[in-house]
Amino acid sequence: MGNLPYLRVIYAFTLIILMGCKEVAPKKGEIIKSKQEVLVKETEVVSKPAERVPPLRVLADTTFVRLADYSNDFMYDLRYATTNNFLKSKVYDCPECYTRVKTAKALLIANEELIKKGFKIKFFDCYRPNSVQYKMWAIVPNPQYVANPVKGSIHNKGGAVDITLATLDGRELDMGTDFDFFGKRAYHDNYDLPKVILDNRKLLKETMESHGFWSIRTEWWHYNLSAATNDKVANFKWECTD
Structure with missing residues (x-):
């Protein structure tokens, strides 16, 4: 005891x-x-991507990827897959938006920034196979409107996009003209426009330029990724699923 x-x-x-x-x-x-939560954080960019798609970080910067596989937060109106364009002709077999990986990364980050402000990117055109460039040149052989396919354009390199902005509920912002309007009203240095249009263009331009893109003076919708300027012209063609 x-x-x-x-x-x-x-x-x-x-x-x-x-x-x-x-x-x-x-x-x-x-x-x-x-561990699952860590994997989600490593692969998620803006919104949940498609299943079994490799994360961008493991792909070479020059690889072509489908943007819709990496975010649900973009909008699309891919005009060259329709006749609603300045060519008045359908030159894509089906609508898809592909870019190189480095272009996709920059677009995802830019869109994430815009979403915080209540807007998102809407695409009119993305990567364009060089064979399509030849089709466009055959219809409008004018270098003022269509890049000569022999040299190619940055669209053919997967580093250019034609875009506008929309609200989160899908309403396009007023940019003063429609896509592919070839006239002074579409110029970036045309300030003889209502303030709301100038503000909308400024938001798009400043956001894109802050993420490595540069613009063309005569087209408010067109943006080139600086890092893609020296890439090779490509003729990669996506498969149509429909």
């Missing part, structure tokens, strides 16, 4: 250690869940 107080102290101390371990030890499944 003389050892009873001593045994009680040891018992109490053991209980404290066991309880502490119980509180610190993860519950069954918690470690697996934690």
Whole structure:
């Protein structure tokens, strides 16, 4: 009986250690869940991409990717897959928006910034196979409107996009003209326009330029990624799923 107080102290101390371990030890499944959360953070860019699509970080910058596989936050009105364009002719077999990986990365970040302000990017044209450039040249062989396919354009390199801005509920902002309007009203340096139009163009231009793009003076919708200027002209063609 003389050892009873001593045994009680040891018992109490053991209980404290066991309880502490119980509180610190993860519950069954918690470690697996934690790893899944890390994977999501590593692959997620803006919104949930398509399943089984490799994250952009593991792809070479010159790889062609489909933007819709990496974000649900863009809008599309790919005009050259319709007859609603200045050519009055459909030159794409089906509408898709592809770019090089480095262009996609810049677009995703730019769009994320715009979403915080209540807007998002809407695409009229993205990567354009060089064979399509030849089709366009055959219809309008004028370098003022269509790049000579022999030299190619940055669209053919996967580094150019034709875009506008829309509200998050899909309403296009007023940019003063429609896409592919060839006239002074579409010029960036034409300031003889209502303030709301100038403000909309300024938002688009400043956002794109802050993420590595540069514009063409005569086309408010056209943006080239500086890092893609020296890339090779490509003729990669996507498959039509329909």
